[in-house]
Amino acid sequence: MTGHIKEINADEYQKVVLDAPRVVVDFYSTECPPCEALASKYDALSEIYGEFVPFIKIYRQGNRDLSLALDVTGSPTVLFYKDGKLVGDKLTGGIKRSDLMKNIEALLTTDEIAAARKKIVPFETETDVVILGGGPAGLTAGIYLSQAHVKTILVDTALPGGYVATTHQVSNYPGFIEPQQGFMLSHYMSEQAKANGVSFRAAVDVNSVDLETKTVIVDGVETIRAKRVVIATGSRPRPLGLPGEDAYRGNGISYCATCDAKYFQDKEVVVIGGGNSAIEETLFIAKFAKKITIVHQFDHFQANKVAQDALRKLPNVESLMEHEPREFKKYAAMDMGVVVEDLKSGEKKELRTNGIFVFVGFLPNLEMFKEGLELDQWGYLKADHDMETNIKGVYAIGDVKTKAYRQITTAVADGTIAAISISKSL
Numbered sequence: 001m002t003g004h005i006k007e008i009n010a011d012e013y014q015k016v017v018l019d020a021p022r023v024v025v026d027f028y029s030t031e032c033p034p035c036e037a038l039a040s041k042y043d044a045l046s047e048i049y050g051e052f053v054p055f056i057k058i059y060r061q062g063n064r065d066l067s068l069a070l071d072v073t074g075s076p077t078v079l080f081y082k083d084g085k086l087v088g089d090k091l092t093g094g095i096k097r098s099d100l101m102k103n104i105e106a107l108l109t110t111d112e113i114a115a116a117r118k119k120i121v122p123f124e125t126e127t128d129v130v131i132l133g134g135g136p137a138g139l140t141a142g143i144y145l146s147q148a149h150v151k152t153i154l155v156d157t158a159l160p161g162g163y164v165a166t167t168h169q170v171s172n173y174p175g176f177i178e179p180q181q182g183f184m185l186s187h188y189m190s191e192q193a194k195a196n197g198v199s200f201r202a203a204v205d206v207n208s209v210d211l212e213t214k215t216v217i218v219d220g221v222e223t224i225r226a227k228r229v230v231i232a233t234g235s236r237p238r239p240l241g242l243p244g245e246d247a248y249r250g251n252g253i254s255y256c257a258t259c260d261a262k263y264f265q266d267k268e269v270v271v272i273g274g275g276n277s278a279i280e281e282t283l284f285i286a287k288f289a290k291k292i293t294i295v296h297q298f299d300h301f302q303a304n305k306v307a308q309d310a311l312r313k314l315p316n317v318e319s320l321m322e323h324e325p326r327e328f329k330k331y332a333a334m335d336m337g338v339v340v341e342d343l344k345s346g347e348k349k350e351l352r353t354n355g356i357f358v359f360v361g362f363l364p365n366l367e368m369f370k371e372g373l374e375l376d377q378w379g380y381l382k383a384d385h386d387m388e389t390n391i392k393g394v395y396a397i398g399d400v401k402t403k404a405y406r407q408i409t410t411a412v413a414d415g416t417i418a419a420i421s422i423s424k425s426l
């Protein structure tokens, strides 16, 4: 913690926070990876903006009543105050430097912003390997590289963990007799990588990636120069591209059951899709929703047999086969409509529901660095048996790479192969 940050407790809150003209407050906890990810950013920004705005820290667990009174229920939570009133965003979870800066600068005058920004000094870091993406693939590569004494920086636009962190339960990752909470499994992987010496840049903005020169710029200030680049950025849910989808994304339409199923306790939902993730996610949603209607384009599901058997046992699930969605509508909060078309008759009808979940496959996260890379027909990265792409020294691992099966085990296998191959080549 720098000299610009002051730690206070609840007794000092009135004087230091409410009576001050402007202030930024970080509610933190111990043993909290997102708090660790924030700490270096908060320190650095306090050096830049600290002469204008006091930077305060409050230990959340030690000041429980105050935290609850302010509806601060998770760590870290950063709040911004002007003249004793809360202003700006309430930042939580994987907090980005750019979001902190936006809210801090909203408290300052134009002259103060200009003076503060003069203190921002871009810097360069040299490393052997930079890994883009901290899911199971990237974390495994990091563990192997660090254990081989290869200097490794792992960059993630979110908190490390990848998809596993949001998966309810994982029952097929070897080494655990009981199903593991996805969050805990990803936590063990990140902690293992950290303990072995991987240097993290978590919840950062990736401004540019130059694969030829192996240069990555993060948060607008740090230029990372590496000898090798590993792309492990995974994939994201494929949108349907239908009217209403963009407007109601995250506001009636969800792509993540683990994140949103809890909001549909005793409600009705429509699930679009019929593959593994659609059926597995439906099994989870069924714990909450009183009725689920699955809309699927084919006359049978493509999910694995175990998932389909479990689905058949559920009393609250109906299937509308050989139908496709055509439009999403919203009438009010928790009052949605899906226009579906019968693919045999061409007839259209509207399903009225409380919420919609879309699980129709994935797209690789490659927008930043497609240039010059060879892709397969579905847009995934091609790589050889060492996981090296067509650009020398650039590797592709995990879900972002072309492959038949996208699983945690296949992602960690890719990470292992790339890391061993890189270690030998350096």
Ligand SMILES: Cc1cc2nc3c(=O)[nH]c(=O)nc-3n(C[C@H](O)[C@H](O)[C@H](O)COP(=O)(O)OP(=O)(O)OC[C@H]3O[C@@H](n4cnc5c(N)ncnc54)[C@H](O)[C@@H]3O)c2cc1C
Binding pocket: 132, 133, 134, 135, 136, 137, 138, 155, 156, 157, 158, 159, 160, 161, 162, 163, 164, 167, 169, 170, 171, 172, 173, 206, 232, 233, 234, 235, 277, 281, 365, 368, 397, 398, 399, 400, 406, 407, 408, 409, 411
């Ligand atoms: C709902 C669901 C349930 C699943 N259940 C299981 C299961 O039970 N068992 C199993 O084996 N598999 C399961 N899977 C599949 C498994 O989660 C994936 O195969 C695995 O996570 C892939 O790992 P990855 O590291 O390649 O990518 P991801 O886990 O997707 O991680 C990619 C990381 O890259 C980061 N990133 C993205 N873009 C950038 C960028 N431009 N720069 C830097 N970082 C970036 C992301 O923030 C993320 O942390 C499930 C998947 C889903 C969606």
